Amino acid sequence: MHDDRSLVEGRLRRVLDERIRPAVYPESVPLRVAVWHAPGEPVPVAEGLAAEPGPIEVGARWGAPWGTSWFRVTGTVPEEWAGRTVEALLDLGFDENMPGFQCEGLVYRPDGTPVKGLSPRNQWVRVAAPAAGGEEVRLHVEAASNPVVFGPRPFAPTPFGDPDTAGRDPQYTLARMDLAVLDETVWELVLDLEVLGELMAELPVDAPRRWDVLRAVERALDAIDLQDVGGTAARARACLTGVLAAPAVPSAHRISAVGHAHIDSAWLWPLRETVRKVARTAASMAALLEDEPDFVFTMSQAQQWAWLKEHRPEVWTRVQQAVADGRFVPAGGMWVESDTNMPGSEAMARQFVHGKRFFLDEFGVENDEAWLPDTFGFAAGLPQIIRAAGSTRLLTQKISWSRTNAFPHHTFRWEGIDGTRIFTHFPPVDTYNCSMNGREIAHAVRNFRDKGAARHSLAPTGWGDGGGGTTREMVAKAARLRDLEGSARVVWETPRAFFDRAEAEYPEPPVWVGELYLELHRATLTSQARTKQGNRRSEHLLREAELWAATAAVRTGHPYPYAELDRIWKTVLLHQFHDILPGSSIAWVHREAAAAHERVAAELTALVEDAQRALAGEGAVPLVFNAAPHTRSGVPAGAAAPPAEGSTRGTRLTVRTGGGHVLDNGLLRVEIDGRGLVVSLRDLDADRETLAPDRPANLLQLHPDLPNMWDAWDVDAFYRNTVTDLTGADAVTAGDDGASVRITRSFGASRAAQVLSLPPGERRLVVDTEVDWHETEKFLKLAFPLDVRAERYASETQFGHVHRPTHTNTSWEAAKFEACNHRFVHLAEPGWGVAIVNDSTYGHDVTRTVRSDGDRGTTTTVRVSLLRAPRFPDPATDQGVHRFRHTLVPGADIADAVREGWRINLPERRRTGAGEVAPLVAVDDDAVVVTAVKLADDGSGDVVVRCHEAHGGRARAVLTAGFPVAGVAPADLLERPLAGTPAPERDGGRVALRLRPFELVTLRFRRG
Incomplete structure (x- = not known):
């Protein structure tokens, strides 16, 4: 046998x-081919169609990296082919093993009507079925010669990620341009x-x-x-x-196939090329829907739909009709498939606001699901955000990439930090590029972890990453698998239909509490520091712009910049895509991201200044504008007032013999040795040392960093095996202000300069670090060993914080050796804690060790991740000058951590004016943090306020509106009334709030 x-x-x-x-196309004749190579960037379709091409032959080389060539193919269907199916076979030089990562094309008719895309697994264009014989064929192909960015071995660096280094040598050989008979049998x-x-x-x-x-x-x-x-x-x-x-057995697993093409909005290609990838894929899918009545295709990322509408209206028209037919389905309800670890609270909310609103406005479609197949793990605040946007479900596949622990469920309810639960599905097929291969289908059945309780799963089907989508071969295979003995049953369904079926079948699935941590791609929390810093700055400038613009509009009638803010938000959200913000794209992408954030900063700064001028009026009174959600320097949150008088407690700097320094402001005493390391940080009120015995802080540490595979994405645990402590100092000197210490160091080809300062009257040590970074395959950390025994620590996430263990009792804890925080981490013993806050970093690690002073017990070290130097996909990642600010806050509770996190990211703005500006809204409890104050997006003039409980406990507070109020109603993130939710208790402009731990609330105020 x-x-x-x-x-x-x-x-x-x-x-x-x-x-x-080979017998599928038994007869063929060559087509005549001509080509025009567009100079520079892609040209409009009309220009490409009108260009006069020159001759080219099959076998010729074509296509400089990132170039565009317009091929014109012409021919005549032989008379003897009458009655047969005829197709054009257009092979631009494809490698069929690399769909999405090669040259691609979009076929047009002479009148500019799009036909379909060309890609390595989709090279045919239907000409006639049946042919009459004698038909004249004339097609135009907009061909993109996108280079293969992968090197001679996977993930080796190449010059092709930057047009300045990619060269002009042709990349492809024109392989086949024929008319052929298709033998359908x-x-x-x-x-x-x-x-x-x-x-x-x-x-x-x-x-x-x-x-x-x-x-x-x-x-x-x-x-x-x-x-x-x-x-x-x-x-x-x-x-x-x-x-x-032969039919499948009654108990056969059921797979809902969803036509799909996960298109990275940028990755190994720039944003402008994604616009064309989307057009090519959408055109192919619209054509396939016309040919295959059972087929259903879904596309997420509202940004990509918007690109179609703006840049490829001829494709958009076809897609609109397919959407109206219910078979080309908008999915996900987000602006892009963003990273979900690093975006701030409001940014994560706005991903859903702008994504869902686009689909509602264009198609009247309300998405129930978040669709994030490829995102690198999921922050614990996300379930509440999804629910607040009016959705209830999540799909992802990426958790199957975890390298240490297999996630125990494929269908479950995911519970976030506030207790919100959403129905979640991980397709057991373990790919978002399913091709309907029997191996994939069998794997889904074997792998499905909810057998006995459920028998439904989803398979995103089609070539993705770089696009292409579902092929007619995949549809044909699915048809054969509809009811086939020995296989799962396969049926084409929309995401909504699948989720409805799965949730009805499995109404009480298991619950997973807390973040969905991906045990891979941990280095994306650090790679490409400029991109991350630009994002952080843009998020906080948007808060300022909305706050001051809304205040100025209500108080002075100053025009509210609706259109500008909408456009800027979409720019920032686009650059949170899960290969941009994580730092895993080519150099071209990150250069454009840096430029985009610079433009955003300039525009938002101008909006802030315009609004503040309108609010301040004419005068000479010095004013401090405080955009933070907490009072500081005597200035209420969201207000402007004269600066408070300086502290009576100044900071003293003492220089010790041997080059050491001491900073003392009466609250903290900081001892800095001759190496520029902090050897003592004493909380004078608590009479307590902050640092672990014999373990200096402000310690820069350098590790070798060559992960096993994904350079920009990964840091593997073995990196910790080798470390160099950067203890040598070029100079340790008193700062020019007489109240700070400056340290300079040289290491490798790089330099670091730090300034340690202790602001008068404040319980915080500020660490400013500038690094001129020129290392390769290295990882730079900044260490703070703390004399705190903590079994867990708090790390800020969207609308709250998540607790993580500091120990490694199990493989699940050990796998979290690099994790994400937003503005702070906080460690505490009962009654005393320490916060470390930052202005732009996300990656960190926390470890425990035994005390070195003979006492029993443990201490805890927090290390923030500063810079990396991977070589793929950007060989020059992070090279150059970077600046970071961190603050160490001894004696801090969680409220201090929250407050200081906002403070370091929202500097005070000073100007002169006529007098104080009262806050537009005020809250009487610091546990309730206002994250957004804005005018409603519909132009009604209503004021929208979003807030949440930030300390992790119950809160009762009064929110007071500083303007006449005619009514107030709870709303969802899209500013729509929440059905069935009663209006809060109100006394004029005073609204009573009762919030659960981390509960998020949006209130819409109708002005009186």
């Missing part, structure tokens, strides 16, 4: 490859044999069904005349009818 099976399987492979597949036979061969390979060796299939395949191969495949294909198909008609 074993020999029979091997012989038949080997025979099947050879006959398919060498005889049957042979094509169907290929799919029959592929499906049965793949099924046979996955069935148990001793399964009777396997042997039934094997014998049927054997009979079909016997029935084929290898010299006349077309003439005998029908006879061979007849031998397979019985095994293809």
Whole structure:
């Protein structure tokens, strides 16, 4: 039996490859080809169609990196092909093993009507079915010669990620430009044999069904005349009818196939190329929907739909019709498939605001699901945000990439930090590029972890990453798998239909509490520091711009910049895409991201200044504008007032023998040794040392950093095995202000300069670090060993914080050796704690060690991640000058951590004016943090206020509006009334709030 099976399987492979597949197109004639190479960047479609091309032959090289070539192909259908199906076969030089990462094309008719995309697994264009004979063929192909950015080995650096280094040498060889007859019977036979061969390979060796299939395949191969495949294909198909008609068993797993093309909004290509990738894919899918009545395709990322509307209206028109038919389905309800770890609270909310609103405005479609197949883990604040946007479900696949622990469920309810639960599904097929291969289908069945309780899963089906989408071969395979013995049942369904079915079948699935941490791609929290700093700055400038613009509009009638803020938000949200903000794109992408954030900063600063001028009026009174949600320097939150008088407690700097320094402001005393390291940080009121015994803080540490695979994405645990403490100092000197210490160091090819300062009257040590970074494959950390025994610590996330263990009791804890925080981490013993806050870093690690002073017990070290130097996909990642600010706050409770986190990211703005500016809204409890004050997006003039409980406990507070109020109503993130939610208690402009731990609330105030 074993020999029979091997012989038949080997025979099947050879006959398919060498005889049957070549017979799909039994006759062909060459097309005439001409080409015009566009100079520079892509040109409008009309210009490409009108250009006069020159001759080119099959076999010629074409396509400089990132170039655009317009091919014109012409020919005549031979008269003798009348009655047959005729297609154009247009092979631009594809490598079929790299769909999405090669040259691609979009085919147009002479009148500019898009036909379909061309990609490595989709090279055909239907000409006639049936042909009359004699038809004239004229097609235009907008071909993008996108280079293969991968090096000679996977993830090796290449010059192609930057047009300045990519060169001009042609990348591709024009391979085939033919008219050909499609023998549809042979094509169907290929799919029959592929499906049965793949099924046979996955069935148990001793399964009777396997042997039934094997014998049927054997009979079909016997029935084929290898010299006349077309003439005998029908006879061979007849031998397979019985095994293809055998129905699946009643208990068969059910797979909802969803046509899909996960297109990275930028990655190994720039944003402008994604616009064209989307157009190519959407055109192909619209065409496939017309040909395949059962097929359903879904596309997420409202930004990509908006690109179609703006840049490819001819494709947009076709897509609009397919959406109206209910088969081209908007999914996900987000502006882009963003990273979810690093975006701030409001930014994460606005991903859903702008994404859902686009689909509602354009199509009247309300998305129930968040669709994030490729995002690198999920912050614990996300369930509440999804629910607050009016959605209830989440789909992702990426958690299957975890390298240490297998996630225990595929269908479950995910509970976030505030207790919100959403129905969540991880497709057990373990890919968002399913091709309907029998191996994938069988894996989904075997892998599904909820057997016995559920039997439904989803398979995103189509070539993605770089686009392409579903192919007609995938649709044909799915048709054969609809009800086939030995396989899961496969049916095309929308995401909503799948979730409705899955949730009805499994109403009480298991619950997972807390973040969905991806045990991979941890270095994305650090790579490309400029991109991350630009994002952080933009998020906080948007807060300022909305706050001051709303205050000025209400108080002075100053025009509210609706259009500008909408456009800027969308720019910032786009650059939070999960290969941009994480730092895992080519150099071109990050250079453009830096420029975009610079433009955003300039525009928002101008908006802030305009609004503040309107509020301040004319005068000479010095004013401090405080955009933070907490009072500081005597200035209320969201207000402007004269600066408070300076502290009576100044900061003293003492220089010690041996080069050491002491900073003392009466609250803290900081001892800095001759190496520029902090060897003592004493909380004078608590009479307590902050630092671990014999463990200096402000310690820069350098690690080698060559992960096993994904350079920009990964840091592997073994990096910790080797570390260099940067203790050598070029100079340790008193700062020019007489109240700070400056340290300079040299290491490798790099330099670091730090300033340690202790503001008068404040309990915080400020650490300003400037690094001129020129290392390769290194990882730079900044360490703070703390004399705190903590089994867990708090790390800020969206609308609250998450607790993580400091120990490694289990493999789950050990795997979190690099994690994300927003503005702070906080560690505490009962009654005393320490906060470390930052202005732009996200990655960090926390470890425990035994005390070194003979006492029993443990201490805890927090290390913030500053810089990396991976070589793929950007060989020059992070090279150059970077500036960071961190603050160490001894004696801090969680309220101090929250307050200081806002403070370091929202500097005071000073100007002169007529007098104080009262806050537009005020809250009487610091536990309730206002994250947004703005005017409603609909232009009504209503004031929208978003707040949340930030300390992790219950809160009762009064929110007071500083303007006449005619009414107030709770709203969702899209500023729509929340049905069934009663209005809060109100006394004029005073609103009573009662919040659960981390509860998020949006209030819409109608002005009186």
